[in-house]
Amino acid sequence: MAEPDTLCGWGDQDKVDYFVQRSALLIPKRFEQLHTLLDLFPWSVDEPIRVLDLGAGYGAVTETILSCYPHATVTWVDGSTAMRGHAEPRLSKYGAHVELFLRDLAEPTWQADLPGPFHAAVSAIALHHLTDERKRTLCAEVFDLLQPGGLFLNNDVVAGDPALRDQFTPLADRVIQQQVQEQTGERHSLEEIRQVRTAMQRPKGHSSHIAPLEPQLNWWREAGFTIVDCYWKFLNFAIFGGFKPPAD
Numbered sequence: 031m032a033e034p035d036t037l038c039g040w041g042d043q044d045k046v047d048y049f050v051q052r053s054a055l056l057i058p059k060r061f062e063q064l065h066t067l068l069d070l071f072p073w074s075v076d077e078p079i080r081v082l083d084l085g086a087g088y089g090a091v092t093e094t095i096l097s098c099y100p101h102a103t104v105t106w107v108d109g110s111t112a113m114r115g116h117a118e119p120r121l122s123k124y125g126a127h128v129e130l131f132l133r134d135l136a137e138p139t140w141q142a143d144l145p146g147p148f149h150a151a152v153s154a155i156a157l158h159h160l161t162d163e164r165k166r167t168l169c170a171e172v173f174d175l176l177q178p179g180g181l182f183l184n185n186d187v188v189a190g191d192p193a194l195r196d197q198f199t200p201l202a203d204r205v206i207q208q209q210v211q212e213q214t215g216e217r218h219s220l221e222e223i224r225q226v227r228t229a230m231q232r233p234k235g236h237s238s239h240i241a242p243l244e245p246q247l248n249w250w251r252e253a254g255f256t257i258v259d260c261y262w263k264f265l266n267f268a269i270f271g272g273f274k275p276p277a278d
C-alpha cells in the first residue's frame with residue numbers, strides 16, 4: 031500500500047509555485063488575517079520575542095512578524111522542500127532572525143532540537159492538512175514548547191454547515207476580487223478567481239482534514255491552554271487559540 035502523503039500535495043513544485051504566485055487570489059481578507067495574528071500578541075514591538083511558525087510555507091507569516099517585531103526571532107517549520115525554496119530567498123534579509131527547519135508535522139519528532147521555549151506559536155492555512163488526531167496531539171506538543179504566558183494561534187480553514195458553502199464561496203470570491211484590486215489595481219474577473227481556486231484542487235488533489243471550530247477549541251483546552259476562543263472569523267476562515275497559563 032502506498033504511504034499517505036502527509037504533506038497533502040505540498041511537496042509538488044508546480045502546486046507550490048502556483049500557490050505562491052496566486053495566494054492573494056485564493057485567501058479572502060489575507061492581509062487582515064496576517065495582521066490580526068500580530069494584533070493579538072501581548073508583547074510590545076521592541077521585545078526580542080521568539081516565535082514558532084508552523085506550516086510556514088513561503089514565509090508570509092514569518093515576514094509579517096519580522097516586519098512588525100524587528101528584534102524577534104522566528105523559527106520557520108514546514109515539510110515542503112519546494113516551499114523552503116521560496117522561503118529562503120524571501121527571508122534571507124532577516125539573517126539570524128530566522129531559522130528554517132524542514133520537518134513533517136505529521137510526525138511527533140518534528141519538534142526535536144527546536145530552539146525553544148517560544149513566546150508564541152502561530153500557523154496560517156496549514157494545520158488542516160494534519161489528521162484530527164495529529165492536530166489534537168500537536169496542541170499538547172506546542173504547549174510544552176511555549177514559555178508560561180505563551181500564545182498558540184491558529185489561522186485556518188474550518189468546516190461549516192455544507193448548506194452555507196454555496197453562499198460562502200461566491201462571497202469569498204467577491205472579497206478576493208476587491209482586495210486584489212485595492213492592493214494592485216488589477217481587476218480579475220470572478221470567473222478567473224473561480225478557475226484559480228479550482229486549479230489548486232487539481233491535478234494531484236488537495237487533500238485535507240478540515241475540522242469544525244468547536245472541537246478544535248476543546249483540543250486547545252485539553253492541552254492546558256486558557257482564554258481559549260475564536261478571536262476572528264470570516265466565513266470559513268478563523269483565528270483561534272489560547273494562552274499557556276503564566277507561572278505562579
Ligand SMILES: C[S@@+](CC[C@H](N)C(=O)[O-])C[C@H]1O[C@@H](n2cnc3c(N)ncnc32)[C@H](O)[C@@H]1O
Pocket residue numbers: 036037038040041053084085086087088089090091107108109110113133134135136153154155156157159160
Ligand atoms: C496553504 S500553505 C500555507 C503556507 C503559509 N503558512 C501561508 O500562510 O502562506 C500550507 C503549508 O502547510 C505545509 N504543510 C502541509 N502539511 C504539512 C506537514 N505534514 N508538515 C509540515 N508542513 C506541512 C505545506 O508544506 C504548506 O507550506
